[in-house]
Amino acid sequence: xxxxxxxxxxxxxxxxxxxxxxxxxxxxxxxxxxxxxxxxxxxxxxxxxxxxxxxxxxxxxxxxxxxxxxxxxxxxxxxxxxxxxxxxxxxxxxxxxxxxxxxxxxxxxxxxxxxxxxxxxxxxxxxxxxxxxxxxxxxxxxxxxxxxxxxxxxxxxxxxxxxxxxxxxxxxxxxxxxxxxxxxxxxxxxxxxxxxxxxxxxxxxxxxxxxxxxxxxxxxxxxxxxxxxxxxxxxxxxxxxxxxxx
Numbered sequence: 479x480x481x482x483x484x485x486x487x488x489x490x491x492x493x494x495x496x497x498x499x500x501x502x503x504x505x506x507x508x509x510x511x512x513x514x515x516x517x518x519x520x521x522x523x524x525x526x527x528x529x530x531x532x533x534x535x536x537x538x539x540x541x542x543x544x545x546x547x548x549x550x551x552x553x554x555x556x557x558x559x560x561x562x563x564x565x566x567x568x569x570x571x572x573x574x575x576x577x578x579x580x581x582x583x584x585x586x587x588x589x590x591x592x593x594x595x596x597x598x599x600x601x602x603x604x605x606x607x608x609x610x611x612x613x614x615x616x617x618x619x620x621x622x623x624x625x626x627x628x629x630x631x632x633x634x635x636x637x638x639x640x641x642x643x644x645x646x647x648x649x650x651x652x653x654x655x656x657x658x659x660x661x662x663x664x665x666x667x668x669x670x671x672x673x674x675x676x677x678x679x680x681x682x683x684x685x686x687x688x689x690x691x692x693x694x695x696x697x698x699x700x701x702x703x704x705x706x707x708x709x710x711x712x713x714x715x716x717x718x719x720x721x722x723x724x
Contacts, residue, residue: 506551
């Protein structure tokens with residue numbers, strides 16, 4: 479009876495962990511941002527083969543309320559124009575976004591670093607940093623998917639080895655996604671990349687340039703998925719060990 483209850487909760491936690499990690503991986507809302515400038519500027523499009531996130535040209539009397547919004551995840555970084563007085567979270571709600579957005583691949587292009595706004599050494603270091611983040615994300619997603627298949631195969635045969643293997647993979651998935659989450663926090667909170675970008679834009683584009691960033695839903699899904707993966711992994715290891723003894 480106790481074994482059945484433990485197995486039920488382990489399966490429930492594993493399913494929740496898998497769903498949250500896949501949502502975190504598949505949705506491009508790890509980072510939300512808003513760029514605002516009260517001075518008329520033009521969108522420069524693409525510089526040096528990479529998208530530059532300049533503000534859209536302001537042609538109305540309400541220029542001080544015009545902003546560029548962007549969101550970034552594993553796959554894409556997208557931007558669109560809008561009013562600067564709108565709530566940042568509500569602006570990125572699916573029903574509030576425009577049908578047309580400008581998007582570019584974000585695999586090895588961490589915002590806001592570019593060849594224009596940062597020196598070569600900083601740019602190359604940022605690419606390496608983003609590469610590690612991408613690798614940790616991919617390893618975590620691969621581990622959680624493989625763990626799910628192994629647990630499904632273990633259920634009909636009550637195999638202690640399969641339960642322990644699945645539990646170990648869930649722990650591994652939680653560990654890698656946790657590393658990716660920590661890297662994101664370090665990038666935004668502790669490294670000076672964002673400040674360098676703001677200073678460059680103030681000196682070259684707009685003296686009143688402002689950048690507001692915050693974590694999105696994809697980022698928030700990650701630690702929830704990590705918690706459930708670690709919990710289910712420990713339970714599956716315990717179940718496998720118990721079955722082996724009996």
